[in-house]
Amino acid sequence: MPERKTVDARGAFCPGPLMELIAAIKLVEVGDEVEILSSDKGSAKDIPDWVAKVKHEVVAVEERDDHWSIVVKRMK
Amino acid sequence: MTKQILIVGGGLAGTIIANGLCRQLRSELRCSEVSITMLGTTDKHMYQPGLLYVPFGRIREHELFRDQRSVLHSCVNFFVDPATQIDIENRRVHTQSGMTHSYDYLVIATGSRLRHDAIPGMTEGAHWFYDLEGARKMRDALDAFEGGKVVVNVNAPHKCPVAPLEITFMLREHFKAKGILDKCEITYTYPIGRLHALEPVAHWAKPAFDSQAIKYETFFNTKSVDPAARTITSEEEVTLDYDLLVTIPPHSGAQVIMDSGLGDGGWVPTQKDTLLCGETNNVFVCGDTTDIPISKAGSTAHFEADTIIDNLTSLILEGRMARKYDGKVFCFVETGLDSGTYVWFNYTTPPNPGPPSQMIHWFKLAYNRLYWLSARGLL
Incomplete structure (x- = not known):
């Protein structure tokens, strides 16, 4: 089972959820996952867009009451 | 006790x-x-x-x-x-x-500390100003620079989030003052899909870049630098040529x-x-x-x-x-060599930068001296 690290970036204006994800994914092993919690609705698009460009993998996108949970697997 | x-x-x-x-x-x-x-x-x-x-x-x-x-x-x-x-x-x-x-x-x-060593070729191929030794070398490089492709490259995570924009505007004005701006092409790279992490700052910076002919490459997370070929390549598989590479290196604790x-x-x-x-x-x-x-x-x-x-x-x-x-958080933002603005925000109040002015630039210069009162706990 891959390990999963959660980053709570809810309410973060700067550096913001995607920058937090980029920093966090460097710290996990290939095959492990980062769950990013974001209250910015733009994250539901920005994060998958970046993940596709850099060829990691979106494992799950879930809209919760007041935020999104996006799980990304490091692929390289 | x-x-x-x-x-x-x-x-x-x-x-x-x-x-x-x-x-x-x-x-x-x-x-x-x-x-x-x-x-x-x-x-x-x-x-x-x-x-x-x-x-x-x-x-x-x-x-x-x-x-x-x-x-x-x-x-x-x-x-x-x-x-x-x-x-x-x-x-x-x-x-x-x-x-x-x-x-x-x-x-x-x-x-935090600079980790240019974490990216292959960056230490040898790039300049930075986040420590004194790097800033001195960058000063020498600027003195010798007579034009060409300049890449300002931003990596995550890094401290002082507005410094990449500041150095970009200041570089352009420096080249203009030196009389070589027409021989320079500046390209700014940023890790996410806009010019700054703070959305209002990104919205402010984009027309400023456009009006000053500063190019940009977003979604650019540095994979490697090739000092011999003078190229920088991103994880997103974009490669840029450079004659002068100024980087904001990734940081660690x-x-x-x-x-x-x-x-x-x-x-x-x-x-x-x-x-x-x-x-x-x-x-x-x-x-x-x-x-x-x-x-x-x-x-x-x-x-x-x-x-x-x-x-x-x-x-x-x-x-x-x-x-x-x-x-x-409160940050001054130098928008050139003689103008500036500022931005502040907290957990619940989003940032909203105002128009740049010479007055705010002077405040920033004054703070460069007043800092010592802050450090002493007086300000």
């Missing part, structure tokens, strides 16, 4: 906290009810934001430094003896010289944090409101060292430090916390 406060780190955060506590606990320090000890890595205190001006010759190097002892209140027991192991379970900190310090309250303010098992990447898990480390009730974390999803900036450290001073004082005198940190 003397309450022992131990501060690990002698940068801006640790220094403001030490001096602030000395003011608030003056009586207790005088009658030895409280002691304050600081472990630093150097006997010099550097005003890091001043490094921005070094490549352009707009600040003298001696203006960046003061003796740390002259900045600290005389009641602080200051040792240039870096911590090598922080043992929270046993309330002890071990140091490079072999000393062991015990504490009742601990402040971890070990900061201090080695002692990693060696002590306190946090991945050297960032300590920190409660965003109390600034307490994890589930502890006597270990505070301040400045770049925290893992709070907030800007790593001097102002962040300053506002956090003010909260910690109040809470530590209150804990010692009244046995309770005084207040919560509201996430406040």
Whole structure:
């Protein structure tokens, strides 16, 4: 089972959820996952867009009451 | 029994906290009810934001430094003896010289460090201004530069989030003043899909870049630099040519944090409101060292430090916390060599930068001097 690290970036204006994800994914092993919690609705698009460009993998996108949970697997 | 406060780190955060506590606990320090000890890595205190001006010759190097002892209140027991192991379970900190310090309250303010070595070719192929040696080399490179492709490359995570924009605008004005702007092509790269992490700042920067013919490449996370071929390549598989590469290197936290098992990447898990480390009730974390999803900036450290001073004082005198940190950050933004703006925000208030003006630039220049009052806990 891959390990999963959660980053709570809810309410973060700067550096913001995607920058937090980029920093966090460097710290996990290939095959492990980062769950990013974001209250910015733009994250539901920005994060998958970046993940596709850099060829990691979106494992799950879930809209919760007041935020999104996006799980990304490091692929390289 | 003397309450022992131990501060690990002698940068801006640790220094403001030490001096602030000395003011608030003056009586207790005088009658030895409280002691304050600081472990630093150097006997010099550097005003890091001043490094921005070094490549352009707009600040003298001696203006960046003061003796740390002259900045600290005389009641602080200051040792240039870096911590090598922080043992929270046993309330002890071990140091490079072999000393062991015990504490009742601990402040971890070990900061961040540049990791250009983490990206192949970056150390050899790039210039940066985030430390003095790098800023000096960049100054020499700018002196010799007569035109070509300039890439300003931003990596995550990094401190001082507006510095990449500032250096870009300042470089353009420098080339213009030197009379070589028509021979220069500036390209700015940024890790996410806009020009700055702060959306309003990104919206402000885009037309400014467009009007000044500054190119940009977003979604650019550096994979490698090839110094021989003078190219930089991203994880997103974009390669740019350069004649002069200016980078904001990725950062990590201090080695002692990693060696002590306190946090991945050297960032300590920190409660965003109390600034307490994890589930502890006597270990505070301040400045770049925290893992709070907030800007790593001097102002962040300053506002956090003010909260910690109040809470530590209150804990010692009244046995309770005084207040919560509201996430406040304030940053000046130099928009050229003679204009500037500013941005502030907190956990609940989004940023909204105003129009640049020469007056705000002057405020920034004034703050470059006033900083020493901040460090001493007077401002």
